[in-house]
Amino acid sequence: MKSFQETQLAFAKHLRAPDLYPAPVAIDERRVGIYRELIYNNIENFIANVFPVIRSLVTDDYWHSLVREFIHRHSCQTPYFLEISEEFLQFLMSERGLRENDPVFLLELAHYEWIELALDVNIENIPHKSAYPENLLLSKPRVSPLVVCLTYQYPVHKISPTYQPVAPEPTRLLVYRNRVDKVCFMAANAITLRLLYLLQTNLDECLEVHLSTIASELQLLEPGILFDDSERLIAELFALDIISHFD
Numbered sequence: 001m002k003s004f005q006e007t008q009l010a011f012a013k014h015l016r017a018p019d020l021y022p023a024p025v026a027i028d029e030r031r032v033g034i035y036r037e038l039i040y041n042n043i044e045n046f047i048a049n050v051f052p053v054i055r056s057l058v059t060d061d062y063w064h065s066l067v068r069e070f071i072h073r074h075s076c077q078t079p080y081f082l083e084i085s086e087e088f089l090q091f092l093m094s095e096r097g098l099r100e101n102d103p104v105f106l107l108e109l110a111h112y113e114w115i116e117l118a119l120d121v122n123i124e125n126i127p128h129k130s131a132y133p134e135n136l137l138l139s140k141p142r143v144s145p146l147v148v149c150l151t152y153q154y155p156v157h158k159i160s161p162t163y164q165p166v167a168p169e170p171t172r173l174l175v176y177r178n179r180v181d182k183v184c185f186m187a188a189n190a191i192t193l194r195l196l197y198l199l200q201t202n203l204d205e206c207l208e209v210h211l212s213t214i215a216s217e218l219q220l221l222e223p224g225i226l227f228d229d230s231e232r233l234i235a236e237l238f239a240l241d242i243i244s245h246f247d
Contacts (some may be wrong), residue, residue: 015039017072043084044073050085052115056161057103069096082121089114103164105154112173114155119146119177126179130245132238137208137227141234142201144244147176149193157185178241186240191218191226192233196242207234 003029013021015035023032044067048055055063074091076084103109133139153168172193181237185227191214198210211230215223237243 020072024147025049040068040071042081043067044079046084047088050078050117051088051110053113053159054106054109056163057159062101063193082117083113085117105156105159107156108152109156109159112150112152112175114174115148115150116183119148119183120176120181122146122177126177126241127244129241130177132235135245136231136234137211138206140203140206140247141199141205141238141243142245142247143196143242144176146243147196148175149173149188149196150175151193157187174242176242184240195230195233 007024007027010021010024011027018036023029044064047067048063058066070088070091074087074095076087078087089110093107098104098107122145126144126146127142136236138221150173152171152173154165155169155171157173159165159169170187172188172190173185174192174196175183175189177183194214194217196212198205198213199207202210207230208227210226214222215226218226220226234243
């Protein structure tokens with residue numbers, strides 16, 4: 001006679017992969033069926049809600065096979081439903097990987113869709129908005145903690161059932177949550193991402209120093225143009241809550 005622990009493990013294996021492992025014979029099939037549906041439907045529904053674009057692009061067979069493989073093979077490290085999507089992303093990127101019949105942009109699109117939830121539930125607060133500085137170049141713009149700079153090989157923000165790229169199209173994006181708790185995105189260029197990186201990693205320097213660094217890296221003969229453009233850029237980023245305040 002099997003011990004309770006052996007029965008419990010056999011039951012768990014069946015719930016994770018019912019096509020591969022039979023249910024313990026001592027448990028009523030009707031009750032087992034209820035558990036099977038609850039486990040799968042709850043996990044599948046949550047994943048589908050976080051990755052709606054991916055779900056809209058693939059067939060039912062592909063989708064359910066993907067979710068069932070996740071439930072079967074991935075060992076989740078959290079009991080929280082809100083973190084299942086991150087576990088699913090880790091499964092795709094670190095365990096399953098990209099396969100022959102997958103959309104070429106699958107992993108990048110999954111990451112992009114997950115970022116929206118990650119920012120939405122982030123417990124960080126945006127610092128209080130400060131006055132706009134009179135001397136912008138000598139100020140120290142601070143980047144909101146609810147900003148993520150992203151670089152992808154495919155234009156993930158454009159993908160839909162009617163647009164699915166087959167060739168790389170390098171894409172840079174800013175994804176952020178503003179002061180009214182709305183998650184937004186905007187396309188960005190390399191200079192904008194480089195400036196935000198410098199602002200985030202070198203807090204002691206003023207804007208003028210960071211712009212001089214970029215001008216030197218680009219070997220600009222007329223760095224004044226970069227300085228002029230930066231004034232418009234900083235004003236826009238401040239209005240969008242990407243720049244939260246100035247020191």
